[in-house]
Amino acid sequence: MSLFKARDWWSTTVGEEEEFDLGCLCVANIDNATDELDKIIIGSYHGILRIFNPKPTKTDDGWSGYKPEDVLLEASLPEPILQLEAGKFVSGTENLHLAVLHPRKIAVYKVGVTSGAVEHGRHFQLNMSFEHNLKRTAFNFCFGPFGGVKGRDFLCVQSMDGTVSIFEQESFSFCRFLPGALLPGPIRYMPKLDSFVTVSSTWQLECYKYQVLAVATDAKTKEESQNIKSGKRVTWDWCYNLGEQALDLVVVNYENCPPSILVLVVENTINCLIGTHTTNSLMVYQDITLKWAAKLDFTPVQVKLATFQDLKGVIVTLSDKGRLECSYLGTDPALFIPPVPESRELNYADMDREMAQLQKRIKQSSHKAVLMPNLKKQEDDLQLLATVNTNFDDVSMATEVEFEDPDPVPSITVRVQVKARLTIEHINMHVHACWPLKSNVSSFEISSVDPSNPSEQFVSFFIVGKAMPADMTVSVSANYMSASGAPRVATARVKLPVKLVIKPVAPVKNAEFKLTLDSNKPPANLNELFPDLLGENAGGQGAALGFQYYGNGPIVTVLASKTSQRYRLQCDRFEAMWLMVKELSGRLNSHFNRGKNDSFALYFAGQLPLQEYFDLIDAHFEHRLNADRCKEMLNQRASQFRAIQRRLLTRFKDKTPSPLANLDTLLEGTYRQILHLADTIEENNQSQEVAALSLSSATSLFNYLIKLWTNMSEEEYKVLQQCVSPVVSSSTEQGWQESVDAAVTHLLRTTLAKSSKDQTLNPQPLHIPEDTTKVKKHLALMCDKLGKGARLVEGLPTNSMVNMNPTPRKEKKDKISATSKTVMENGHIDNSDDTETLIGSQFGQHKSKRNKDQDYGSDINGLSDLSMLGLPAENVDDGMTEKRKKKHIEAMVPDLDDMDDEPVALES
Numbered sequence: 001m002s003l004f005k006a007r008d009w010w011s012t013t014v015g016e017e018e019e020f021d022l023g024c025l026c027v028a029n030i031d032n033a034t035d036e037l038d039k040i041i042i043g044s045y046h047g048i049l050r051i052f053n054p055k056p057t058k059t060d061d062g063w064s065g066y067k068p069e070d071v072l073l074e075a076s077l078p079e080p081i082l083q084l085e086a087g088k089f090v091s092g093t094e095n096l097h098l099a100v101l102h103p104r105k106i107a108v109y110k111v112g113v114t115s116g117a118v119e120h121g122r123h124f125q126l127n128m129s130f131e132h133n134l135k136r137t138a139f140n141f142c143f144g145p146f147g148g149v150k151g152r153d154f155l156c157v158q159s160m161d162g163t164v165s166i167f168e169q170e171s172f173s174f175c176r177f178l179p180g181a182l183l184p185g186p187i188r189y190m191p192k193l194d195s196f197v198t199v200s201s202t203w204q205l206e207c208y209k210y211q212v213l214a215v216a217t218d219a220k221t222k223e224e225s226q227n228i229k230s231g232k233r234v235t236w237d238w239c240y241n242l243g244e245q246a247l248d249l250v251v252v253n254y255e256n257c258p259p260s261i262l263v264l265v266v267e268n269t270i271n272c273l274i275g276t277h278t279t280n281s282l283m284v285y286q287d288i289t290l291k292w293a294a295k296l297d298f299t300p301v302q303v304k305l306a307t308f309q310d311l312k313g314v315i316v317t318l319s320d321k322g323r324l325e326c327s328y329l330g331t332d333p334a335l336f337i338p339p340v341p342e343s344r345e346l347n348y349a350d351m352d353r354e355m356a357q358l359q360k361r362i363k364q365s366s367h368k369a370v371l372m373p374n375l376k377k378q379e380d381d382l383q384l385l386a387t388v389n390t391n392f393d394d395v396s397m398a399t400e401v402e403f404e405d406p407d408p409v410p411s412i413t414v415r416v417q418v419k420a421r422l423t424i425e426h427i428n429m430h431v432h433a434c435w436p437l438k439s440n441v442s443s444f445e446i447s448s449v450d451p452s453n454p455s456e457q458f459v460s461f462f463i464v465g466k467a468m469p470a471d472m473t474v475s476v477s478a479n480y481m482s483a484s485g486a487p488r489v490a491t492a493r494v495k496l497p498v499k500l501v502i503k504p505v506a507p508v509k510n511a512e513f514k515l516t517l518d519s520n521k522p523p524a525n526l527n528e529l530f531p532d533l534l535g536e537n538a539g540g541q542g543a544a545l546g547f548q549y550y551g552n553g554p555i556v557t558v559l560a561s562k563t564s565q566r567y568r569l570q571c572d573r574f575e576a577m578w579l580m581v582k583e584l585s586g587r588l589n590s591h592f593n594r595g596k597n598d599s600f601a602l603y604f605a606g607q608l609p610l611q612e613y614f615d616l617i618d619a620h621f622e623h624r625l626n627a628d629r630c631k632e633m634l635n636q637r638a639s640q641f642r643a644i645q646r647r648l649l650t651r652f653k654d655k656t657p658s659p660l661a662n663l664d665t666l667l668e669g670t671y672r673q674i675l676h677l678a679d680t681i682e683e684n685n686q687s688q689e690v691a692a693l694s695l696s697s698a699t700s701l702f703n704y705l706i707k708l709w710t711n712m713s714e715e716e717y718k719v720l721q722q723c724v725s726p727v728v729s730s731s732t733e734q735g736w737q738e739s740v741d742a743a744v745t746h747l748l749r750t751t752l753a754k755s756s757k758d759q760t761l762n763p764q765p766l767h768i769p770e771d772t773t774k775v776k777k778h779l780a781l782m783c784d785k786l787g788k789g790a791r792l793v794e795g796l797p798t799n800s801m802v803n804m805n806p807t808p809r810k811e812k813k814d815k816i817s818a819t820s821k822t823v824m825e826n827g828h829i830d831n832s833d834d835t836e837t838l839i840g841s842q843f844g845q846h847k848s849k850r851n852k853d854q855d856y857g858s859d860i861n862g863l864s865d866l867s868m869l870g871l872p873a874e875n876v877d878d879g880m881t882e883k884r885k886k887k888h889i890e891a892m893v894p895d896l897d898d899m900d901d902e903p904v905a906l907e908s
Helices: 210-215 222-226 348-367 577-592 610-653 663-710 714-723 736-749 773-787 810-821 882-890
Strands: 007-013 025-028 039-043 048-052 071-076 083-087 097-101 105-114 123-133 138-144 154-159 163-168 171-177 187-190 195-199 204-209 238-241 271-275 281-286 289-295 300-306 314-319 323-328 382-388 412-420 424-432 437-439 443-449 455-463 473-481 487-495 502-505 513-519 544-549 555-560 566-571
Touching: 025 083, 025 300, 025 314, 039 083, 039 323, 071 123, 083 138, 097 138, 138 187, 154 187, 163 210, 171 210, 195 210, 204 210, 271 300, 382 473, 382 487, 412 424, 412 443, 412 473, 443 455, 513 577, 555 577, 566 577, 577 663, 610 663, 610 736, 610 773, 663 714, 663 773, 714 736, 736 773
Parallel strands: none
Antiparallel strands: 007 323, 025 039, 039 048, 048 071, 083 097, 097 105, 105 123, 138 154, 154 163, 163 171, 187 195, 195 204, 204 238, 271 281, 281 289, 300 314, 314 323, 382 412, 412 455, 424 443, 424 473, 437 455, 473 487, 502 544, 513 566, 544 555, 555 566
């Protein structure tokens, strides 16, 4: 019948004296490899399951054919295998699993791969996920997303008497008797119609709706199901008389034609591949037209199409005796013979003109050439992908929480996927989450990752500290050795949702700090912006929402104006508004900028909150000074303790005992002071860490308000973030105050200078300042210049888009003008005039309320014991000279009469 023969690409004979039939062959990426290439799965009536991965190579004589390493897995199951299918059968994952139908049960297996440390390399394992025992002898089954579910496949098993049993993954759903069933036939599921199609014993093609089967009245026997007088009976939706027995049934879904069944023919193009029993041929039909035919060496019982590494569209055929063959249609390609070129006369004038044009183009390109070529970045050997779950964990993983809250502290899981371009071993994973956030694991090790088997890990994050995080970004890094032996690091960053640290509460009407943002769009409904943070506010008008930090933290209220295009945020803590300002801005942009032509923008037309920002700078600086003072006193007490020990040791070694002269009492008192100072230093460090977070949040908010206030470009905003950095370092040598002061001073002397004559570069060494006067004054001067149109990037025109030129208060007018005159003189910044800030503030008129919530997050005056140790509790200059300070420290040694009689154990 055919002049052509199917070309053998790979073939083998499976087993000895084993039998196969329709349903024993399956082609799928059953090991869920990243290359998404198919594997061949076959099962025999003898219960032998085999998985093949053909990888023939091209040789001079053709293809290399079957090799022993092509067998990935061979397992013996206790019962005959009737049918194999691959789908998403296990809940909680969308990976492919293998469903195996036996006469009296259906089992679902996971095909896993394990990388070995010996010569044979990785090996595959067959692990059972679950199984369902059947009350009736099975014939076949189908699967699909019954009921329109997403990302899951359910099972429908047809028994020998025509009964269908529905299994929703690990759970049994229901069992129904099909009307008029005598012998079973092929059955398939149509997702488009949410229906089952089968061919009955009357040679009719029948369609049953899934919903009809689900809501039908249950019956214990087939006869009872046909005689139901009350309730709903199982009836077909439509039927078609075939007039012949059907061997197989396939549901076709193509983009250019409606969903079709292979036994039905439509006008649009449908290509199908049919194997014949009489002529051992493969016939390719386009609709009802035979387009191609190729001869086979055996009679196929099942035909599949597969995609492998070196070839797409491979035809996989299986015989009833176990002959497995991968072939392709057509003949071997002929060698290319170049045609004889046409002879033509050469036109030298045209050649000269073309040469001149090419030389001109080369000359022009040489002027634009860069010194170094742009090398293409090589693909990394390892890739990390991190995704955040949209919902909280069902069971919170939060542990070691440092605060109490009436509501349980939630946790959220991040899925970390590790993909490798080649096999990599001994990967050290590290999870980085800045306090007060924490993860349930900080580090772990992955033994091996290969390209076909990416690794997945799950890490839970939660809040543990009684503080407000400045950033919700966490990162996961992987340390590994590349193929060349060089150490490499791969990093993935992910942003956690803000609902992890705040919870919805009722909005608060009055607050100490208020922030108003203008927009160019009508106000959005807050319920639509924050659907995941409504809580008790659900069902409201969407004009006011309240959010509270966990640990009885401050409450941030968000208001949307009904008459103007404005939003207001208010809170009793200035720095607490940063996360909600950032979240509100992001959600507003996502809400309005859905189309290509949408251009939503926020503006800030108020006065910059300099004084509130300066208060947080002073609070953080106070903790730094307290740390230095405590360390100085600790060094003095330790030196004194060692001196007393030496004297006591000398007395004890003396052959003639002498009185101790109360040295033991002095040693005990000094030891108590050392312990007290150590506790004070630890307490100060914790308070300094909280103050650093508050300063970081306030800096981010301050920079963002400057951006909105001046309509700053992204390039300028990046420069501002680098100069006034929101990253507050805990370093004692180069702290935040002196680093920011140096960066802002550099801006004032270069980019923000009035002219080139005023530009100077005289960097000063960084050391901890005596107070924060300079950095505050320089920040005020920078804001003043930005408000007058200065730009942070050279070459840009003067900014005329400042939303409001701040007007100083009248009583400070003369003093401010005097300051502006003494700012820049010959490029030098004059700091002699201790003036007020240039820009007023609409925030916090009653500063006595500042410590209203000082028990949460920040304990500015929490070191009450410092005054007891002779240190001022606040950063005030008491005029004490170094000499007086030394005498004061010496006077802190306790009097002997005041010592407590309670004994103290001394640690060696």
